[in-house]
Amino acid sequence: MSRVIASVSPFLAAALLVPVMAGGALAQARDPAYAAARAAGQVGEMPTGYLGIVGASTPELKRIVDDINIKRKAVYAERAQAQHATVEEYAFTTGCKLVMQTQPGEKYQTPDGSWQVRGGGAPVRDSRCPA
Numbered sequence: 001m002s003r004v005i006a007s008v009s010p011f012l013a014a015a016l017l018v019p020v021m022a023g024g025a026l027a028q029a030r031d032p033a034y035a036a037a038r039a040a041g042q043v044g045e046m047p048t049g050y051l052g053i054v055g056a057s058t059p060e061l062k063r064i065v066d067d068i069n070i071k072r073k074a075v076y077a078e079r080a081q082a083q084h085a086t087v088e089e090y091a092f093t094t095g096c097k098l099v100m101q102t103q104p105g106e107k108y109q110t111p112d113g114s115w116q117v118r119g120g121g122a123p124v125r126d127s128r129c130p131a
Contacts, residue, residue, distance in 0.1 A: 020040035034064050044107030044115060045098045047126050049076065049091030054107050054115045 037043045037109040042061055045094055050069045051062050072094075073087065080090035099108045102118045111126040 009100075011020070026050055033060065034068065037061060037064060038106060039116065041105075041107045044109060045095070045102055046109040047095045047099060047111055047129075049093075049095035049098065052109055052115075064090065092128075093130065094127075096125055099123050 034043070040055055043051055043065060049063050050072060053065055058128050073091070074093065076087050076090045080087045084091065100123065101107045102122055102123060104118050106118050107115050108118055108123050110124040116124065
């Protein structure tokens with residue numbers, strides 16, 4: 001997979017960084033349980049482009065994360081096809097953007113798999129992320 005992700009052209013990477021989550025982000029913003037879990041640090045952005053559970057899972061957290069990730073994957077699949085990219089390439093590039101969009105106090109996963117709380121500076125991102 002890393003060979004595929006590393007092969008994302010600069011043009012494709014730039015095209016993929018347009019706001020891709022319009023529909024998914026609106027759905028997430030409407031779910032108060034998602035907003036509460038994010039604010040509490042129970043969920044965070046992963047470099048894969050998907051949402052992850054930080055720490056212990058509960059059935060409710062799993063439901064929220066699964067629902068969001070299913071919606072994200074559908075968007076990724078549609079837009080990847082339009083960009084002649086794989087779903088994995090599109091998800092990875094979007095993950096770079098979503099990690100960058102985290103706010104101070106929110107959690108995100110670093111490339112080594114550890115969960116960090118976003119501080120005032122830039123988050124730690126994968127070296128393959130577009131600038």
